Amino acid sequence: MKKLRRKVYMAAGYNTISLGTGRKEFNPKKERPGIEHYISEAGQGVLKQIGGAENVDESVIGNFMAGRFNYQGHLDGFIPMIDKGLSMKPAVRVEGACASGGLSLVTGIRQVLAETSDVVLSLGFEVQNTVKAIYGADILAMAGWFKKRKKGHAYFFPGQFSDRAGAYYEKYGFDRTRKGMARWYANAIENARLDPTAQEYHNTNPDPYATALKMKPNGAAFVDHLTVLDCSKVSDGASGIAICSEEGLKRIGVDKKDAVEVIGFGHAVRDITSDPTDLTELETIKHAAHQALENAGITMDQVGTVETHDCFSIAGILAVEALGLAAKGEGADYVDAGHTSRTGEIPFNTTGGLIGWGHPTGGTGVHQAVTIWQQLTGNAGDAQITIDEKRPYGLTINMGGDDVTVTSIVFKRGA
Amino acid sequence: MTYDERLQNVSVLGAAGKMGSGILLLTAIEMVDRSLQPENKGKTFVLNAIDVSDEALAGLLGYLKVQVRKIAEKKTVWLRKMYAEREDLIENYDIIDEYIFDVLRMVRPVTSMEEAFRSSLVFEAVNENRALKVKLLSRIKENSQKDVWFFTNTSSVPIHLIDEEAGLDGKVIGFHFYNPPAVQKLVELIKTDNTLPEVEAFARQYATNLKKVVVPSNDVAGFIGNGHFMRDGLHGMKAAAKLAEEKNLSLYEAIYMVNKVTQEYLVRPMGIYQLMDYVGIDVMQFILNVMNPFVDDEDLHSDLLDQMMEQGVKGGQFSSGAQKNGFLKYEKGRPVAVWDVQQKQYVPFETFSAKCDEMLGSMPESAVAWKSTLRMKNKDEVLGRFYTDLKTTDTLGAELALHYGKCSRKIGEKLVADKVANNPDDVNTVMLTGFYHAYGPINTYFD
Secondary structure, three states, X not given: OOOOOOOEEEEEEEXXXXXXXXXOOOOOOOOOOOHHHHHHHHHHHHHOOOOOHHHOOEEEEEOOOHHHHOOOOOHHXXXXXXXXXXXXXXXXXXXXXXXXXXXXXXXXXXXXXXXXXXXXXXXXXXXXXXXXHHHHHHHHHHHOOHXXXXXXXOOHXXXXXXXXXXXXXXXXXXXXXXXXXXXXXXHHHHHHOOOOOOOOOOOOOOOHHHXXXXXXXXXXXXXXXXXXXXXXXXXXXXXXXXXXXXXXXXXXXXXXXXXXXXXXXXXXXXXXXXXXXXXXXXXXXXXXXXXXXHHHOOOHXXXXXXXXXXXXXXXXXXXXXXXXXXXXXXXXXXHHOOOOOOOOOOOEOOOOHHHHOOOOHHHHHHHHHHHXXXXXXXXXXXXXXXXXXXXXXXXXXXEXXXXXXXXXXXXXXXX | OOHHHHOOEEEEEOOOOHXXXXXXXXXXXXXXXXXXXXXXXXXXXXXXXXXXXXXXXXXXXXXXXXXXXXXXXXXXXXXXXXXXXXXXXXXXXXXHHHHHHHHHHHEEEEOOHHHHXXXXXXXXXXXXXXXXXXXXXXXXHHHOXXXXXXXXXXXXXXXXXXXXXXXXXXXXXXXXXXXXOOOOOEEEEEOOOOOOHHHHHHHHHHHHHOOOEEEEOOOOOOOOHHXXXXXXXXXXXXXXXXXXXXXXXXXXXXXXXXXXXXXXXXXXXXXXXXXXXXXXHHHHHXXXXXXXHHOOOOOOOOHHHHHHHHOOOOOOEOOOOOEOOOXXXXXXXXXXXXXXOOOOEEEEHHHOHHHHHHHHOOOOOOOOOOHHHOOOOOHHHHHHHHHHHHHOOOOHHHHHHHHHHHHXXXXXXXXXXXXXXXXXXXXXXXXXXXXXXXXXXXXXXXX
16 A cells, blocks of 8 residues: 555544443433434534534545435435535545444545545444344344345344354364453443443443353354354444544644544455455454554554454454464453453553444444544543553554455554 | 144134233244244144134234234244245345244134134133133034144133033143233143043143243132132232221221232232232122132122222223223322222322321331342342341331231132142242242241
8 A cells, every 4th residue: 555645634533422222321112313413413523623614625424224224325415414514515425334434534534645625524323223133133234245144144243253253262262262252341341431422331240251251152042152242232323533634634723732643544355255264364354454554654562552343352352363462363362361451561442342332333433533533642531541652553443244344544643 | 633733723712802812922923833843834824813803803913913023033043044945035024024924824813703613722711701611612612623622711710610511521721821921921720630631731832832831720710820819809908998997097098008018018019909900800800709609618709899890990901001090090000099989089199198108107128129029049038037027017017018928828828728729839839920929928938
């Protein structure tokens, strides 16, 4: 990938709450906010920090399946709804399954690099609690190849990653892997409790590690190799952030130290019609993340924090291995040893990630960028971690489907 | 005839009623699940839903559609395997819709009894009317083209009487569901001396497949469940009358107090008057009338129930499941007033409850709410502590509760002594499972 021809920054991030089971205000029997609410709240949350809509050149909105969850297409048409100042300006909707948010980001980055814009409003959202989980599974299954749906599990994606977990257990041992997965869950809950917008913010379990370790996969009720605690929940939510050039940053009145600079990024896609080469490896994540590191000209030992796509705990462990932090088969031990906890060698998913913060699918990629922006600029509130001067970089990994579409971005605090 | 063959043509009598609709639903699910097994491919399964009302039968299909969807949503993993060869069914949506269709196309809603003549199995869930039951079952037996077996959902009529009077030759068994059948786990199984072993074996297999808890009851009017509840209710009414007289209270005030004591002090899901409203004052009166001729040593009758019926206050539930007013008046499912049989009107709690609550006195600190006991691992210990404290509490509430608890135990013990139940465990299981009590009536808490 070519080096970035121009400096690109992100600032003014905003997250709605991630609404779903676990949040006290969630009641599946009562009417809940629709997509209009989430798009508006996230969009206006960014606009308030950047001097209003007149400073925006164009917008990108990432979403996966509003067409089925909400019977709504033509999503770019909702951008001017956020603020009249966005009317008659360019807007585009992007989709890459659960990587739709990441695509919103890299599309915005490319618009700035292309010098067609100095300020891009990047949004991502999903409102999924409109249907029961058993039907939501159908909708989310469209992130896979539809021709495989018939033979897939009722809970299609948990089924896919259950197969990955099963292969990992077989190859590297069940008990040690389950310990790593339990630790991943515990880290997610402990981090989410520090972020008021997180879905698991209200979680009061005194020992999430013990709970997760005690719960055994039961194929008769769910999938063969995962428990529900290994899975991200169904979430409604949206996130937004401004992507700017240096000129754009001046225009919106944000100091560089209050922004993060995009140092490099990667973007890779695997053939959706083919099976993964190795179930115990996330090859597209590996490719895209290393592409991003190479593009940024850094190595993992310079990265201080990672936001990775843990739609399932096993995906978190495999990402650790894909990044080279642990050898193949040792990712679970690395996680169980606490190296990815908020006080560990390299804190992962510091506001809970997909399992703890939530996974409004089309919004997740943008949420990851907002978390990195919060952490690197000291705006993470109770969830703030200490960023080591020797490891000043933040990294995001956003995955669509079963390791099919991946975006990865390297950030550093602006200077 | 195998289990599956017996289920290939079934009729439910009273299929659109409160109990019949639930029995129809459970039977339909069992039949469709059997029909989906590879060995039953190509076989036709028919379930006749027989009732007197076309309108009610139309509503029944709507009920089935909603309930079957809920059931299918919970077993989609299994359904995907059952429909694996259907290439046209891809998404969960497709499979669940097909399952609902398979259930509905098997059900034949009819108002004609003749359909049951081709059935191998007949579920009877009509009104608790012995003459009606005998008339219907004998007609089917006389005209049946099959070796038909009968399951009766009667909650009080002795099965041997139905068998003898309808000439069923032992091909009948009492299969008493609790309301609502789709939710309640308990089934009382009542065989007679004449019931064929293969009928009982089939009934047990069917109950197992439905994941029901089976408690055998001997064939004595009222069986275990109503045997205890009816007497408990009668005691509740006597207790209120006695309390009113001794403390110079209005009867409605005493009813309020006894209801409160039986819910809060006895740690039950609802007070005895609320439970009588739930069952229905009319149903209760009817069942007592069925039971009373079969007992020699007690009079199972209540003047108060007769009075309520005369005043048109019957309790029971609306078709939506909402509670109708009975002894108590309900708003959003919660009791808010009590019926005054003298003034023939409801008296709001707020006009008198403070005085009654003060008379009852406070509960010990160790008191426990019924709901909190549901998943309590040390329930026995917690309840034991509470009732030990209650015994040293000098309040009217404690006195009433202890007396009530002892009476409830006596009722349970009498069911065993009278050979209605085989043992104390069966009595306790019925009250725990069918009535959701926190503990069985035969216990040592009130010694």
